[in-house]
Amino acid sequence: MGRRGESEFVAFAEACRPALRRTAFLMCGDWDHAADIVQEAMIRVYVAWPRLEQDHGLRAYARRAVVSVAIEQARKRSSREVPTDQIGDRRVDDAADQLADRLLLMSALAELPARQRACVVLRFYEDLGVEAVAEALGCRTGTVKSQTARGLEALRAAYARHGGELVVRPGVPAEAKEVTP
Structure with missing residues (x-):
């Protein structure tokens, strides 16, 4: 070069x-x-x-x-253990609440399989479209859609398992609960 x-x-x-x-x-x-x-x-x-x-x-x-x-x-x-920290129930202030929620969300995200995590991160953090994620992962758009759906479902379950509360936001149907970090 x-x-x-x-x-x-x-x-x-x-x-x-x-x-x-x-x-x-x-x-x-x-x-x-x-x-x-x-x-x-x-x-x-x-x-x-x-x-x-x-x-x-x-x-x-x-x-x-x-x-x-x-x-x-x-x-x-894949055989490596994923460390999870126990976060106490004590709430100090809003910043502490946000940090606790972020840690819960990161623990839940760590449980996702690599492809599902990639789809969720690229779609919702990087804000890429389905086509761009498919290109980044070298797969079809249908795969991105299914992996994203499965990833979000697994993320919600893991978040709740770690103690996070799933809430319904105004204007969002009750069956479409969202994780609110």
Whole structure:
């Protein structure tokens, strides 16, 4: 890779690293592990850099690399126990409530299988459409829809199991309960 290509890659990597790390964190639930996932993904992007179109889809390619690495590592670590913290019932203030809810949600998210977690994270955190998620995961749109539906159902159940309350928001039918972190 020439000097110009390498400097462009460095600028690209620095610009997109924070967003990729947040996505990786939601995939794995650990900031240090998320940094490792992003590092591995950026190695893949660096190797492919000379053949990538510089104006189109670089961030999407990098995001797909992050998701792929996270799923691969989750498969390798599938026998690993997922730590869950017991959060006390004591409520201090709204910030503490939000933190407790976030921890409950992260614990519930950690229980999802890797593909379901990827679909939920990409659809609702990254705010990608079904087609974009399908492209990022290398699957069909129907797979994204079914994995997302199953993931949300499993997320709701795990959230409730961890002590979170499912509430019905105004304007949302009673049968379509939402998790409110």
